[in-house]
Amino acid sequence: MARSASSQPTEVELQILRILWQSGGSTAREVHNALAAAEAKETNYSTTVKMLAVMLEKGLVKRDESASPQIFSAATSQKATQRRMLGDLIDKVYDGSALSLVLQALSSRKATAGELTEVRRMLDELEKLRQPRPDHE
Amino acid sequence: MARSASSQPTEVELQILRILWQSGGSTAREVHNALAAAEAKETNYSTTVKMLAVMLEKGLVKRDESASPQIFSAATSQKATQRRMLGDLIDKVYDGSALSLVLQALSSRKATAGELTEVRRMLDELEKLRQPRPDHE
DNA sequence: TTGACGTAGCGAATTCTTTCGCTACACTCA
DNA sequence: TGAGTGTAGCGAAAGAATTCGCTACGTCAA
Numbered sequence: 001m002a003r004s005a006s007s008q009p010t011e012v013e014l015q016i017l018r019i020l021w022q023s024g025g026s027t028a029r030e031v032h033n034a035l036a037a038a039e040a041k042e043t044n045y046s047t048t049v050k051m052l053a054v055m056l057e058k059g060l061v062k063r064d065e066s067a068s069p070q071i072f073s074a075a076t077s078q079k080a081t082q083r084r085m086l087g088d089l090i091d092k093v094y095d096g097s098a099l100s101l102v103l104q105a106l107s108s109r110k111a112t113a114g115e116l117t118e119v120r121r122m123l124d125e126l127e128k129l130r131q132p133r134p135d136h137e
Numbered sequence: 138m139a140r141s142a143s144s145q146p147t148e149v150e151l152q153i154l155r156i157l158w159q160s161g162g163s164t165a166r167e168v169h170n171a172l173a174a175a176e177a178k179e180t181n182y183s184t185t186v187k188m189l190a191v192m193l194e195k196g197l198v199k200r201d202e203s204a205s206p207q208i209f210s211a212a213t214s215q216k217a218t219q220r221r222m223l224g225d226l227i228d229k230v231y232d233g234s235a236l237s238l239v240l241q242a243l244s245s246r247k248a249t250a251g252e253l254t255e256v257r258r259m260l261d262e263l264e265k266l267r268q269p270r271p272d273h274e
Numbered sequence: 275t276t277g278a279c280g281t282a283g284c285g286a287a288t289t290c291t292t293t294c295g296c297t298a299c300a301c302t303c304a
Numbered sequence: 305t306g307a308g309t310g311t312a313g314c315g316a317a318a319g320a321a322t323t324c325g326c327t328a329c330g331t332c333a334a
Contacts, residue, residue: 103259
C-alpha cells in the first residue's frame with residue numbers, strides 16, 4: 001500500500017524533486033547523473049532507482065511507464081511544495097509569525113536594490129487588494 | 138564522542154528547542170510536561186530525558202549540572218537557528234532565491250495592514266543602509 | 275543466436291531517530 | 305529508618321530513511 005506522504009519530503013527526496021522540477025521529467029539514469037553532479041553524492045545507481053520507487057509509492061513522483069526508459073516527473077509543483085514547506089517552517093520555527101520570517105529573510109541575506117523594489121511592488125499590490133474587502137474570513 | 142550537529146535539528150528536537158527558547162531553561166520534567174501539553178504527545182518521561190541526553194551529545198542543548206534538578210537550556214539562540222534553517226530552505230527549495238521566498242511568504246499568508254507597514258519600514262531601513270556603502274563584499 | 279549493456283525491481287543491510295524498560299540514586303517525611 | 309516519590313542514565317527495541325547486492329528482462333549489434 002502506498003505510504004502516506006504525511007510529512008515533508010526528506011533530504012534526498014527533495015534533491016530528486018529539484019532535479020525533476022528543473023528538467024520537467026527525467027529517466028532514472030538522468031536523475032542519477034544529475035544527483036551525482038549536484039552533490040559529491042557517490043551512490044549506486046540502484047539506490048537512485050529505489051528512491052524513485054519509494055517516492056512513487058509515497059505519491060511524490062509520477063511515472064510514465066509507456067515510455068522506455070520510463071520517465072519520472074514530480075507529482076506536485078515546486079510552488080505548492082514551497083508553500084507547504086514554508087508554512088511548516090513558519091509554524092515550527094517562527095512561532096507562526098510570517099512577518100518575522102520575512103523580516104529576517106530581508107535582513108540576513110543582503111538583497112539587491114532591484115529585489116527590494118520588487119518587494120515594494122508586491123506590497124503595493126497586497127495593499128491594493130486589501131481595500132475592496134476590509135474584512136473577510 | 139559527541140555526534141556532529143551537522144544537519145538540521147529533527148522534528149522532536151525542534152519541539153524541545155522551542156520549549157527551551159520560550160522558557161529560557163527548564164528541568165527535564167518541565168520539558169516533558171510542555172511537550173505533552175503542546176502536542177497530543179503521550180510519550181514516556183524517560184523518552185524525554187533520553188532526547189535531552191542525545192541533544193546534549195549533539196551540542197544542541199546545554200545543561201547546568203550544579204542545579205538540582207538539572208536545568209537544560211538551548212545551546213543556540215532561536216534567531217541563529219531560524220537563520221540557519223531559513224537559509225537552508227532557501228537553498229534547497231527556493232534555488233537560493235531569498236526574494237521568491239519573501240514574495241511567497243507575503244502573498245500566501247494574508248498579512249495585516251500593520252504587518253505590511255512593518256515590512257515597509259524594514260525596506261526603508263535596508264535602503265538607507267545601502268547608500269553609504271554602495272558596494273562591499 | 276548470443277553476449278554486452280542498460281533498465282527495472284525485490285529484499286535485506288545500514289544508519290539515524292524515537293521510544294521505552296529497568297536500574298540506581300537522592301530526598302523527604304511519617 | 306524505610307516507604308514513597310522524583311531525577312538521572314543505560315542499553316536495547318521499534319521505526320523510518322538510505323543504501324546496496326543480486327536477479328530478471330529488453331534491446332541491439334556482431
